[in-house]
Amino acid sequence: MRPYRSRGWIPAESARRSFPRGPSRITRALIALLLAAPFAALATPARATTSSGINDFSCKPSTAHPRPVVLVHGTFGNAWDNWLVGAPYIASRGFCVFELDYGQEPGVPLFHGIAPVAQSAQQLKDYVDQVLSATGATQVDIVGHSQGGMMPRYYLKFLGGAAKVHTLVGLAPSNHGTTLDGIETLAAKYFPGAVDLVGTACPACTDQVIGSPLMQSLNAGGDTVPGVHYTVIATRYDEVVTPYQSQFLSGSDVHNVVLQDLCAADLSEHVAIGTTDKIALHEAVNALDPAHATTTDCWAALS
Known part of the structure; x- marks a missing residue:
């Protein structure tokens, strides 16, 4: 396991006992949920890239944070x-942050991450x-959804x-593939033509189905490679x-973490955990800088 443990990664019942006296637990939960809810629609649609530490190729990593952070979006995202x-959450904590767009297919704007995984990995390289x-820098850190x-x-x-x-x-990573709640399994068994259509339009989708050739080769011989820290x-x-x-x-x-073990009131699902959830982001920053990790709990949404 990881040589560190976030001080907030504790059983839910212990987390409940750890709240100080003050506002009720219901009030605290509501605050946390509001702060963890999607804010994309409220955000300013543009942000500076050279003064904020985001996509600034003149950014020089500090001694405190010597590795740039590369953010990798999910399927159908950008x-x-x-x-x-x-x-901005990660950059505001003193990291040089870079956002990669990958997996584009000809004639498909905005919806990226749909090309074959192997092709996208070359783009990442x-x-x-x-x-x-x-x-x-000699190495980067990667945060991916x-x-x-x-x-x-x-x-x-x-x-x-x-080596790099x-x-x-990984925030909700498809490490061992997915059944999409059984939909892909059902399609493969009764409607193979539908799976072929999905594969034609989105090769990355079929790459991510449990048992796909990509999944088999990726996980053969073990989940990890030496020298890399995984959360x-x-x-x-x-x-x-x-x-x-x-x-x-x-x-x-x-270091495997269940979000609800950090904050039982957090109801984020697949999209929210990787796009708007500040509790998950707080724990991600702990993984990037374990020497200065702070408690991850429902209150982390306020940070």
Whole structure:
């Protein structure tokens, strides 16, 4: 397991006992839920990229945070919408942050992450090299959502990424594939033509089905590669990567976290955990900087 443990990663019953006296637990839960709810519609549609530490290729990592952070969006997402909350959240804590757009298919605007996973991993490799060259760093950290938490593992295992990545944080990653609550399994058994159609329009979708050739090769011989620190943050309410336990990794340097063990009141599902949930983001930052990790609980949404 990881050599550190977030002080907030405690059983839910212990978390409840840890609240100080003051406002009721119901009031606290409502505050946490409001702060963890989607804010994308309320956010300003544009943000500076050169003064905020986001996508600033002149950004030089500090001694405190010597590795740039590369954010990797999920299937059907793009760098801007997936990280509207996450990018400024991480950058405001002193990291150089870069957002990768990958997996584009010809004639399909905005909806990215749909190309074959192996092709997307090559894009990630090229982008990491660009970030390292610009910043002068020797390694990056990666935070990815959904496919963006799984696809970097292909880069680590097959494309030489292990030497260039220090930490991989996956938010609801499709590490062992998904049944999409049985829909893909049902289609494969009774409507094979539907699966072919999905595969034609979205090769990454079929790559992520449990038992796909991609999943078999990715996970053959173990979930991890030596030298990389792994954190997986999953939600019990995930309706896309199912069962949610399939997101977890096994290995000597793995930290698996259930979001509701950090804050039982957090109802975030698959999309929210990777796009707007500040509790998940707080735990992700703990993984990026474990030496200065702080408690992750319902109050983390206020930070």
